[in-house]
Amino acid sequence: MRALAYADYQALRSDAEVIEADFFGDKVLRLTDGNFMKLFRRKRLISSAAFFPYAxxxxxxxxxxxxxxxxxxxxLDTYRVADISRDVVHYQPLPGQTLRQLIADPAHFQDAALITKFGRFVAELHNQGIYFRSLHLGNVVMTPENELGLIDIADMKILRRPLRKSLCLRNFQHMRRYKHDHAWLLQKGGDLFFDSYIEHSAHQWKRQILSEHLASAKQA
Ligand SMILES: Nc1ncnc2c1ncn2[C@@H]1O[C@H](COP(=O)(O)OP(=O)(O)O)[C@@H](O)[C@H]1O
Ligand SMILES: [Mg+2]
Structure with a gap:
């Protein structure tokens, strides 16, 4: 990660569109050339983020x-902008729309093929040992090639073997946090999503994963 002087950072971000911001300032910027910059605040000196920064x-x-x-x-690059205590990742966006944007349109909301595709995608992530802590529909993009992909990828664990059962279950819990996402997934009793997940999961305990998930969802 290279040091970027504040003046050079300002030159890069001039006329950028602020896509996301919070109390502390800009979080995601769309630059005039169409590329993105995502900013991470450097919080404490002693933290895992100091050793392996999010950018x-x-x-x-x-x-x-x-x-x-x-x-x-x-x-494209990663920078440290010391003057504003930010680390920056500079990237070309993944073309397409997030699933959350897509399902805002009622025609897509009811598209059974989309739910089936998403069930298969989550199963494939789990098969490949990819534990994406920010798994929600705002971070999953449908590309123009009609493939699903991930954005907002700072926080994940990538293992060499399929995810163990407890991580699969925790990942489903992440997906339950957003009401509208959940309503989409659970239409028709959730069968479309889970049938597809089970069909494509390579996990030996996949049926148990499903029944434990359904039991905990009922309690919640
Ligand atoms: N690579 C990308 N491709 C397409 N859109 C993106 C991309 N990165 C960010 N966006 C847009 O910016 C928004 C926020 O980006 P994201 O990286 O998810 O940040 P956060 O969720 O932390 O605000 C997304 O909801 C999406 O609309
Ligand atoms: Mg996001």
Missing amino acids: KRFASNALTLRKRGIPCPHV
């Missing part, structure tokens, strides 16, 4: 995901 994790995850055939943003 670098984003770049490293992008390489691994590409190798495994999962579409994701193409990282």
Whole structure:
């Protein structure tokens, strides 16, 4: 990760569109050339983020995901902008629309093929040992090639073997946090999503994963 002077950072971001911001300032910028910059705040000096900053994790995850055939943003560079205590990842966006954007349209909301495709996608992530902590429909993109891919990829664990059962279950819990996402997944009793997940999962305990998930969902 190279140091970027504040003046050079400002030159890069001039006339950029702010896509996401919070109390602390800009989070995601669309630059005038169409590329993106995502900013990570450097919080404490002593934390795992100091040793392996999120901007670098984003770049490293992008390489691994590409190798495994999962579409994701193409990282151009990572920077540290000391004057504003930010780490920055500069990338080409993954073309397409997030699933959350897509299902805002009622025709897509009811598209059974889309839910089936998403069930298969989640099963394939789990088969490949990809534990994506930010798994929700705002971070999954449908590309113009009609493939699903991931954005917002700073926070994931990528293992060499299929995810163990507890991580699959925790990943389903992540998906339950957003009401509208959940309503989409659970239409027709959730069968479309889970039938597809089970069909494509390579996990030896896949049926147990499903029944444990359904039991905990009922309690929640
Ligand atoms: N690679 C990308 N491809 C397409 N859209 C993106 C991409 N990265 C970010 N976006 C857009 O910016 C929004 C926020 O980006 P994201 O990386 O998910 O940040 P966060 O969720 O932390 O705000 C997304 O919902 C999406 O609309
Ligand atoms: Mg996001």
